[in-house]
Structure formats: structure tokens, C-alpha cells
Amino acid sequence: xxxxxxxxxxxxxxxxxxxxxxxxxxxxxxxxxxxxxxxxxxxxxxxxxxxxxxxxxxxxxxxxxxxxxxxxxxxxxxxxxxxxxxxxxxxxxxxxxxxxxxxxxxxxxxxxxxxxxxxxxxxxxxxxxxxxxxxxxxxxxxxxxxxxxxxxxxxxxxxxxxxxxxxxxxxxxxxxxxxxxxxxxxxxxxxxxxx
Amino acid sequence: xxxxxxxxxxxxxxxxxxxxxxxxxxxxxxxxxxxxxxxxxxxxxxxxxxxxxxxxxxxxxxxxxxxxxxxxxxxxxxxxxxxxxxxxxxxxxxxxxxxxxxxxxxxxxxxxxxxxxxxxxxxxxxxxxxxxxxxxxxxxxxxxxxxxxxxxxxxxxxxxxxxxxxxxxxxxxxxxxxxxxxxxxxxxxxxxxxxxxxxxxxxxxxxxxxxxxxxxxxxxxxxxxxxxxxxxxxxxxxxxxxxxxxxxxxxxxxxxxxxxxxxxxxxxxxxxxxxxxxxxxxxxxxxxxxxxxxxxxxxxxxxxxxxxxxxxxxxxxxxxxxxxxxxxxxxxxxxxxxxxxxxxxxxxxxxxxxxxxxxxxxxxxxxxxxxxxxxxxxxxxxxxxxxxxxxxxxxxxxxxxxxxxxxxxxxxxxxxxxxxxxxxxxxxxxxxxxxxxxxxxxxxxxxxxxxxxxxxxxxxxxxxxxxxxxxxxxxxxxxxxxxxxxxxxxxxxxxxxxxxxxxxxxxxxxxxxxxxxxxxxxxxxxxxxxxxxxxxxxx
Numbered sequence: 137x138x139x140x141x142x143x144x145x146x147x148x149x150x151x152x153x154x155x156x157x158x159x160x161x162x163x164x165x166x167x168x169x170x171x172x173x174x175x176x177x178x179x180x181x182x183x184x185x186x187x188x189x190x191x192x193x194x195x196x197x198x199x200x201x202x203x204x205x206x207x208x209x210x211x212x213x214x215x216x217x218x219x220x221x222x223x224x225x226x227x228x229x230x231x232x233x234x235x236x237x238x239x240x241x242x243x244x245x246x247x248x249x250x251x252x253x254x255x256x257x258x259x260x261x262x263x264x265x266x267x268x269x270x271x272x273x274x275x276x277x278x279x280x281x282x283x284x285x286x287x288x289x290x291x292x293x294x295x296x297x298x299x300x301x302x303x304x305x306x307x308x309x310x311x312x313x314x315x316x317x318x319x320x321x322x323x324x325x326x327x328x329x330x331x
Numbered sequence: 332x333x334x335x336x337x338x339x340x341x342x343x344x345x346x347x348x349x350x351x352x353x354x355x356x357x358x359x360x361x362x363x364x365x366x367x368x369x370x371x372x373x374x375x376x377x378x379x380x381x382x383x384x385x386x387x388x389x390x391x392x393x394x395x396x397x398x399x400x401x402x403x404x405x406x407x408x409x410x411x412x413x414x415x416x417x418x419x420x421x422x423x424x425x426x427x428x429x430x431x432x433x434x435x436x437x438x439x440x441x442x443x444x445x446x447x448x449x450x451x452x453x454x455x456x457x458x459x460x461x462x463x464x465x466x467x468x469x470x471x472x473x474x475x476x477x478x479x480x481x482x483x484x485x486x487x488x489x490x491x492x493x494x495x496x497x498x499x500x501x502x503x504x505x506x507x508x509x510x511x512x513x514x515x516x517x518x519x520x521x522x523x524x525x526x527x528x529x530x531x532x533x534x535x536x537x538x539x540x541x542x543x544x545x546x547x548x549x550x551x552x553x554x555x556x557x558x559x560x561x562x563x564x565x566x567x568x569x570x571x572x573x574x575x576x577x578x579x580x581x582x583x584x585x586x587x588x589x590x591x592x593x594x595x596x597x598x599x600x601x602x603x604x605x606x607x608x609x610x611x612x613x614x615x616x617x618x619x620x621x622x623x624x625x626x627x628x629x630x631x632x633x634x635x636x637x638x639x640x641x642x643x644x645x646x647x648x649x650x651x652x653x654x655x656x657x658x659x660x661x662x663x664x665x666x667x668x669x670x671x672x673x674x675x676x677x678x679x680x681x682x683x684x685x686x687x688x689x690x691x692x693x694x695x696x697x698x699x700x701x702x703x704x705x706x707x708x709x710x711x712x713x714x715x716x717x718x719x720x721x722x723x724x725x726x727x728x729x730x731x732x733x734x735x736x737x738x739x740x741x742x743x744x745x746x747x748x749x750x751x752x753x754x755x756x757x758x759x760x761x762x763x764x765x766x767x768x769x770x771x772x773x774x775x776x777x778x779x780x781x782x783x784x785x786x787x788x789x790x791x792x793x794x795x796x797x798x799x800x801x802x803x804x805x806x807x808x809x810x811x812x813x814x815x816x817x818x819x820x821x822x823x824x825x826x827x828x829x830x831x832x833x834x835x836x837x838x839x840x841x842x843x844x845x846x847x848x849x850x851x852x853x854x855x856x857x858x859x860x861x862x863x864x865x866x867x868x869x870x
Contacts, residue, residue, distance in 0.1 A: 140733070140734045143730070143731070143734065144734060144804050147725065147731065147804070148801075148804050151721070151722065151725065151744070154721060155718055155797075158714065158717050158718060159714065159718075159793075162710060162713070162714045162717070165691060165695075165710070166702070166707070166710050168698070169694055169695060169698055169699070169700050169706075170698075170699050170700055170701065170702050171698070171699050172698040172699050173699075174698075175695075175696050175697055175698045176695070176696070176698070177633075177692075177695075177696045178633060178692040178695055178696065180634075183633075183634060183688060183692065186684070186688050187681065187684075187685065187688075190680050190681045190684040190685075191681055193680065194677030194678065194680040194681060194724065195674070195677060197677065197724065197725070197728065198669075198673045198674070198677065198728055198729075201728050201729075201730040201731060202729070202730065205730030205731070207730065207733060208729050208730035208733075211729060211730075211733065212665045212668070212669070212729060255469070255473075256467075256469065256470055256473065257467040257468070257470065257593055257597075259659075259737060261808075263806060264806075266805075266806075267805065267806045267807070267813075267817050267818070268805050268806035269734055269738065269806040270734075271733050271734060272659060272733065272734070272736060272737065273659050273660075273661050273733075274657075274659045274660045274661070274736075276593045276594050276597065276660060276662060277469070277589075277593050278589060278592060278593055278594070279593070279594050279661075279662035280661065280662055281660075281661045281662065282661055283661060296808075296811075298736070298737050298808055298811075299467070299737060299810070300396075300463055300465075300467075300470075300810035300811070301470065302396075302461070302462070302470060302473060302476040302477070303392050303393050303396050303461065303476065304476055306392065306811055306812050
């Protein structure tokens, strides 16, 4: 599965280019609207083309992301998947209660995080050591809050509440709570050791 | 005139508050209240920006979150509602060419909005009540973290503001439909149909176009007011629910918080809140753009019937988009996420894009135009929404929301660019345009200050949104604290941009005070000496 950091870079690039283009367009318009010898009305064809462009853009964005961001489809249809591993986590009184000190995952596994709150609305997010986000979801009391994620990169991740639950919840962080094992083929690593 | 004389009497002594009609006074009272609360919001915002760089020793964490709770509410209700209500209570009768239905109710509107805002702001300041504007259940009733008494005063303050907004809605619709004394009977039903967009919608399919009884900006105000009425109802009802828990707690009874389903509540509350963000704000802004474009150019609006239909479409869209706020709630049905959260929300790209194009096309058709203050601020407002709306469409995507929800991306490039650059610059354009009409010809003190106001606000607003967005893309959350300087560089740059916004506001505020003078500002709140229902003094 494509890593979420790759998706974020794509979005950063696309949105930055869009913003620069829009700022340049408005600067050009602001200059030209104060000049010109006579007024020229805008042709209706230009207007209708613009409307068509917006309609195509608005709808196609979600179709494109559904087919290119791998977790979109898996998230909406997660009931159809069988996870390789499930972690049941509870949250109460601004604390995460994990099934073990460290949640160990093998590379390539699809993991279900099933999080339950017994009091407030919290968030559940996985973060890399540079504080960037892998994924997050809301944790609403009285409801099932589950997320399915496929891990294809070795690493250690922290859990952090991504929703405000009062000043006491600001430091709801469990450092290095999730560890994904090596993605190198086991036979290769064995041969290195024995060789 | 000396500086002191100008400070006291205004630029060249041209502003005479005793010449103002009751309607002019009411409108200016709204403007003063709106600007004062904007000052509150800017200072609060700047405090938080500094705190994000390095925690301030004089501000505790509890105080920080109390500021975070009050800041958007003061900005939207205290400032924006005041400016919008004041402008529209003047413009509806101005454009309908009839007196306002009730001047008394208009006065009560600004008093309730200002009083309610002061009450909830003060309650938050003193008691640190901080459940944020989202009020996710059961946080507002968590009395292990928050004071019951402070919370009660806070929620009562919000309720008072909502009563003020209800008065505004009543006054708008009554003014559109009522028959003034001595007039022939007005066709109330047809006026209402025109205001709500039904007649404009029918015109799209008719060969012979029917007459519009209500000008397009009034139609926009009426449609935005429908959303205002609905969100007022939702927020009032939610306030009563929270108050029930508070009153019980004050009486020593602890009610079961599980009696309220947290997800159902979240859907209900976001449905109402979103009628502000994705409803009345977008509709009011589009209507204001149309009004400004026609007043600046003196020409008819480009494709007026489509503009009217788009406003009706926006109204319906605004009732069905709330689910984009719940894309990260896993118990939310997938069909709601896709249909309401993604697809219907994408319509906002179309409706707001139409308004953007129609406004630019109207301006273009009147070339060459002079780059006045109202034109440059209007162009700034258009740019703000052109940047902020696509940012919102991107985050309203099931895939992208998984890595954007509750990050600084949401509140930076989307919320702050939309509100500060898009909405506020549009409102500034209206203020600059209406200033001579409302003050009977007062002269702006300094064009240089107005130019500085424009550039500092534009660069500061876009810059702050951009740096917050960059931090968000790196994983920085919006409702949390980073005390180890994890995102220090971005936060320093965002704080520098924020300081430009503060300087822009100070320049504007000083310019307005020097234009009307301190005596003039006080005179605005004195009893009117001109007894007339007319909007402006007879020539």
C-alpha cells in the first residue's frame, strides 16, 4: 500500500501549484480590469465551459482518489476484509489502555484497531517519529470505532489522541507503542546472518 | 486641522453624528460592535499564535483552551454577525425602497449580539470553560474538568446571541413582505417566492421571463437568513440540552450522560453548525459580491437568472453537506460519508465557482475600472474563497480526510483563509463602499493607511493560512499543544503573518476613528436627533 506520506506530498504539490496559478490569475485580472479601451462582455460559451469544468473536477476528484489512495476502498468496505491481526484498545479518563506495552506487527499485515471509549469523544492516530501522521480516526463513546490499515514499512509509531477532550487530554500520547517488523525477506536476512 | 482636533472631530470635521438618521445610527452601532469584537478575536488569535511558538508564562494551558473556545465564537458571532446583520438591515430596506419593519427590533439585535458575546467571552475568561465550539458530547457536560457555573453563563451567552440572530431573521422577512403605512397592499406571497428563489428558478425554464420582485442581493440575504433561522434553532436546542445537565448539576443531581447518543448528537449539531459555515456564509458572501459588483460597475449582473438559481441550489446543498465533518467517524454510515460528505459537498465548488465567475465577468464587462478600496478588497475576498474552497473540497474526501482531519491544514488554508481573506475582505469592501452613505459624506482620513490595511491583511491572511497548512501536512494537530517546538519554524512564520493581520486591523481601526473622530464614535450611540423612518437624510 502506498504510504500516506507519499499521498501528502502529492497533495502538497497539487495544491501549491493551484494556489500559485490562482494568485497569478487574480493579479493579471486586477491589472487588466483597470485597463482596456472599451468593455468587452464575456461570452456565454466561456461561462458554460467553466461550469462544465467545475462539475467534472468536483466529481472526478473523489473517483480519482478512490482508485488511487489505497486505503479509501478498504476503509469503506472494511467489513469485507479479514484482518491478519486485531488490537482491542480502550480509552477512559484520558488514558489509552493497550492490550500490551508494545503492539507488534509483521510487515505486510493488515491490522484492525478496534478502539472503545467509555466516557468522552477522543481521537486515535498513529504518528511517525518525525510527528507526521500515518492515519487517524475519531473515537466516539457508545459506538464501535475501528480502522483497518495495511503496514508495508518497517518502523516504530506513537499513538496520540487526535481529538480534543478537554485540557487534560492534551498529552494523550503513548510513545513508540506500535512496532512494525522488518520488511526484508526472512530468508535473505538469515543468509546474511549465516554468511 | 491638528492631529488632536482630527482625533476628536474627525477628518475635516465632516462627520456630524447629529445629522444621522436612526437607521444610519443602528447600522454604525453594528459596525462599531463588529470591529471591537474583531479586535478581540485578532488579539486572541495572536496570543494563541505566540503560545504555539512557545508557551507564554502568563497564560495557563486551561486559559489557552478557553481562548481557543472563545476565539471562533467571538469572531463569528461578535464580529461577523454584527457586521453582516448591520449591513443587511440597512441594505434590505435600501434595495427594497421601503422602511425597515422594526427599528426597535434592530436595536435589540445588536444589543443581544453584543451582550451575549460579552457574557460568553467573560464566562470563558473567568472560569476557563473550554469545550470548544464543537461541543462534542459529553464534553460540555464534563464537570470534572469545567466549572458548572462558568459553563452555565457561557451557554446562556450563546443563547442570547441566538435570540439576537432570530430578531434579525424576523426583521429581514417582515421587511421584505410587509406593507408600510399608507402604501398599497404588497403581494407578500409573491415577494417571498421571489426572495426564496422560486420565481428565478421558474424563469430558467420559461421562454418569457417573469419579473423579479426582489433584487438579487435581497434574495441572497433572504436565503442566507433561512439557514440562519435553522442554525439558530439547532444551537438554541443544543444549548437547552446542555443547560438541563448544568442546572441539574447545580442542584446536586448528576444526570446520566449516556442518555444522549454522542454520534447522533454530533450529526445534529454539525448539521446546524454547518448551516453557518457552508450555508449562510457562502450565500451571504455571494450576494454581497453581486451587490458590490453591480454598485462598483453600475451595470447589471452577468447571467442574473443563473446567479439566482445557484443561490437556491446553494441553500439546498447547505442542508445536506454536514457529513463531511464526520468522515473520520467510523460509525457514521458509509452512504452518508460518500453522498453527503463527498458528492454533495463537491457541489460547493460549482455554486461558489459560479458566484466567483459571475462577479468577475460583471467587473470585466465594465472595464476600465478605477482601483478603489472597495474594488481591491472585493478582489481580495474573491481570491480568498478561490484558495479556501478547493482546500475544503480536498479535505472532504474519504481518503484524504484520513490524514488531514483535525490537523492545522483544516483550520489554516481552509478555515482561516476563507474567513480572514475571503469573508472579511468582502466585508471590508462593503464597509469602504457604505462608509460615505452611512456617514453622510465623511472623508476617509488616510488612503495610505487603507493601502497598508489591504496589503498587510492580504499577505498576513494568506501567509498565516499557508504556514499553518504546511504544519498540518507534516502532522500538526489543530486542537493540541506542542511544547517541545516540534513545528517551531512553521509556527514562527505563522505568528509573523498573524502580526501583519494585527497591524492591518490597527491601521484600519485608526483610519476609521480619525475619519469620524472620537466624538463622532460616541455620538453614534447617542439618541438620534433626526426623527424619520428614511434610511438617509432627505437631500
